[in-house]
Amino acid sequence: GIQVEQSPPDLILQEGANSTLRCNFSDSVNNLQWFHQNPWGQLINLFYIPSGTKQNGRLSATTVATERYSLLYISSSQTTDSGVYFCAVERGADGLTFGKGTHLIIQP
Amino acid sequence: KAGVTQTPRYLIKTRGQQVTLSCSPISGHRSVSWYQQTPGQGLQFLFEYFSETQRNKGNFPGRFSGRQFSNSRSEMNVSTLELGDSALYLCASSLRYEQYFGPGTRLTVT
Numbered sequence: 001g002i003q004v005e006q007s008p009p010d011l012i013l014q015e016g017a018n019s020t021l022r023c024n025f026s027d028s029v030n031n032l033q034w035f036h037q038n039p040w041g042q043l044i045n046l047f048y049i050p051s052g053t054k055q056n057g058r059l060s061a062t063t064v065a066t067e068r069y070s071l072l073y074i075s076s077s078q079t080t081d082s083g084v085y086f087c088a089v090e091r092g093a094d095g096l097t098f099g100k101g102t103h104l105i106i107q108p
Numbered sequence: 109k110a111g112v113t114q115t116p117r118y119l120i121k122t123r124g125q126q127v128t129l130s131c132s133p134i135s136g137h138r139s140v141s142w143y144q145q146t147p148g149q150g151l152q153f154l155f156e157y158f159s160e161t162q163r164n165k166g167n168f169p170g171r172f173s174g175r176q177f178s179n180s181r182s183e184m185n186v187s188t189l190e191l192g193d194s195a196l197y198l199c200a201s202s203l204r205y206e207q208y209f210g211p212g213t214r215l216t217v218t
Contacts, residue, residue, distance in 0.1 A: 030205060031205040031206070031207075033206065033207065035209075040211065041145070041196050041198075041211065041212045041214070042209065042210075042211045042212065043198065043200075043209040045206070045208060045209075048205070048206040050205075086151065088151075090205065093156065093163055093164055094153070094164060095141055095143075095153030095155075095156055095164055095166060096141070096143070096151075096153060096200075096207060097153070098143075098150060098151035098152075100150055101150070
């Protein structure tokens with residue numbers, strides 16, 4: 001099946017810093033989503049981005065489908081940004097395949 | 109629009125028992141998928157239902173099953189529970205590709 005690798009696995013930053021999270025995938029996909037999992041386990045949709053660039057406030061994402069990677073940018077980090085960020089991809093109707101996530105800690 | 113809802117939110121069962129979890133999708137969404145999240149294996153796809161038919165299934169034993177009703181609500185069942193089935197079970201609904209997740213059911217098997 002398709003492989004998804006996220007980096008870095010862990011990231012500790014000071015409030016106000018910027019960060020870039022990376023997602024590499026092994027095959028062409030028709031769906032790529034970024035999620036933030038809150039402490040209660042809920043997966044919150046950040047972006048649906050199988051290709052191109054999108055922005056939502058302090059967050060933006062870029063997917064280069066031909067090179068099989070996606071980047072999530074977080075600017076001016078806040079403590080509420082802490083948590084686990086997942087990249088998930090889908091090929092056809094095979095269900096989402098998730099990466100292992102990036103555990104982000106923003107310190108005040 | 110109301111989001112995806114899952115019931116119950118928490119459940120404690122004993123080995124050997126069976127359990128049924130319920131998921132109500134976003135209104136108008138006909139596809140419902142189920143995922144299992146454990147610390148060791150991460151998030152894994154269980155199965156997907158569309159218009160009451162299982163469209164795809166992940167690599168899980170036959171003890172894991174599901175169904176979808178005509179109103180798109182879905183249930184998943186796990187029979188003969190094992191300790192390793194302790195996990196967060198997440199349901200997602202979609203209109204086409206983008207999936208929206210519910211809050212999950214946290215199952216503990218003792």
